[in-house]
Amino acid sequence: MNDKRQDKVTITEVAKHAGVSTATAGRVLGGYGYSRQEIKDRVKQAAEELGYRPNLLARGLITGKTKTIGVVAGDIQSPFYASILRGIADVTRAAGFGILLTNSDEQIERELEAVQLLREKQVDGLIIAPSDLSGSPHLQAAVRDGCPVVLIDRAIKNLAADAVCVDNRAASRDCITRLTDAGHRRIGLVAELERWEGGDITDFLTAVEDGALDSSTLFPSWQRLYGYIDALRSAGLPIDPGLIGRVGVYSSEAARKETQRLLERPERPTALFTADGLMSAAAMHVITSLDLQIPRDLSLICFDDLDWMSFIKPGIAAVVQPLTEMGEAAARLMLARVEGDGSKPQYLALQPKFAARGSIAAPLAL
């Protein structure tokens, strides 16, 4: 019954139809200001009849609030980000907020573009898994401009923003300790350890040795490596750099290659710790193809709980991160900021659970 194209039903039309001014129409439709019940009914009915739908662009332009928050994820396709996103979506939706989604693929250039676009679209805040933990002037600028930023999964040095993370170091230390407690002395680690500002693995090891490292602003994988070192040290075991499988590019192939290298060493590790979901899947590939029996030939603990870990042969022990909870927490923090909460930035370190399964056993006596 309406026009052919576009929905040209503006508040002015409704006002005319109801025989009131645009101001009053706005007041009842927008839910602000006062008006008589009779007027309210008349306006609402007119709106209904005309099929009025508020233009949130116009509202946002004037109020300065869009009720939209921007999200920069690494890769929505990964179960990790998908779950976090779910958490974010749930609490924002409940509050009437929309989410504008972008992928960064963990590349800073992408992130820059994304943040630029989101801010041009006037989002009320930014929830982001940052790609650069040391500088990030674009995020500094955001908080300076009053655009709240909530970090997820990792924190940025000297950025006045909330962060929702997981205690990776402790969780990792705990895993390795379970393995040493079971009697393992050669424990391999497979992790994506692409970039650390301080240099390579050896540099990292000496930095840890010196104790001059703030683990909270490391990338999660490095934190997990940190925990691995912690555990070995307190078990009185030496760190063998050859047992640290450093995956330089975040890909299955690279992870498989590195796992294969570890498992084909002359002195094969008796236990393996994989530092994230992609590493775990890649490791399983290799383990299966080498026909190794878990846990007889190899004990295995994975960071991140993937669905197959619970129904595969003996079950794979895993660290299960509270992913949707992280998303929810991040969103709640964000909403508080948007509502004007000016208290000092929070660093939330959630505790992951450990799913004990049949993939841990004592090493085979040689």
Place this chain on the structure above:
Amino acid sequence: MNDKRQDKVTITEVAKHAGVSTATAGRVLGGYGYSRQEIKDRVKQAAEELGYRPNLLARGLITGKTKTIGVVAGDIQSPFYASILRGIADVTRAAGFGILLTNSDEQIERELEAVQLLREKQVDGLIIAPSDLSGSPHLQAAVRDGCPVVLIDRAIKNLAADAVCVDNRAASRDCITRLTDAGHRRIGLVAELERWEGGDITDFLTAVEDGALDSSTLFPSWQRLYGYIDALRSAGLPIDPGLIGRVGVYSSEAARKETQRLLERPERPTALFTADGLMSAAAMHVITSLDLQIPRDLSLICFDDLDWMSFIKPGIAAVVQPLTEMGEAAARLMLARVEGDGSKPQYLALQPKFAARGSIAAPLAL
């Protein structure tokens, strides 16, 4: 160096700073209209210095285009939607579009709210996995108002919108035929078959018998059941309703329960076909817990390829849907519509691939 709060750097400021009118400033910054090179440089420099960032709300308000498309997914947490979303995000990003994301949880009320919100936010188009395939006046209204709609995964009767689907019926028929070719005569099916407007399974069977069913506007699971029936019929096998595991609620528990029922029948099926990822994972749970050997005790084919299917014991044969491709196709169709393409709606039926793996064998002689 700028103001404390908000980014009050408007085009007016830039114009003033460059000594030109807001009109010219707008022309060079917005990239429309003509202007001298000298002026261009001056304006651009002024913008740079002041840290000008265009307000896309204002632009959208006047142009009527937001360069944002709304996406209504079922559940982003599922690998299915996550992959599709990835495809959508990639092509929209390349075109400078943003995506506003919502979950419907396959509930029509949620979908209604979502579409309402998205349209109020003035998205240029809607990509949606619809929850109701028969009416959907809200989507009819959208296309009527000139807001392009692209459907994914399933199509709606009599809606003038593009749709990107997969040929579920054919793919399913193909799977079952592989099983009958291998000699199977008792083939179980586990699928979420919650709602079909025509009634229950028996009604569906007779409707299929009568041949009076448009399979393209059925929910995917029903299409897959349709293919199952197709294959059995052309193999000359009877349809045993007891072998159709109908999962009424979309949950792992329900799926497990139904699978268990099937696999504990006195005459256990010799092969199983699971109609989607959730069903497959649930089925694997049960199969493992019953200690059934694949493919000796049971052949298995799954719809949707999950990562574990390639490295679990003998490998699980699966239908692999081109998910990111679906998302990309949907986004491309959408962009074309937004650019003004007025040609008649397209129904795209992509062909899934089949990943043959070691989960199919001849049934054990009894």
Place this chain on the structure above:
DNA sequence: TTGTATGCGTTATCAC
């Protein structure tokens, strides 16, 4: 309680 007038930051339509 209601109406008038103005402004949000752009783009679009004119004259010049």
Place this chain on the structure above:
DNA sequence: GTGATAACGCATACAA
């Protein structure tokens, strides 16, 4: 080519 000025659809200060 460039500059006033009027939209876009709504919210808000102020007057009535």
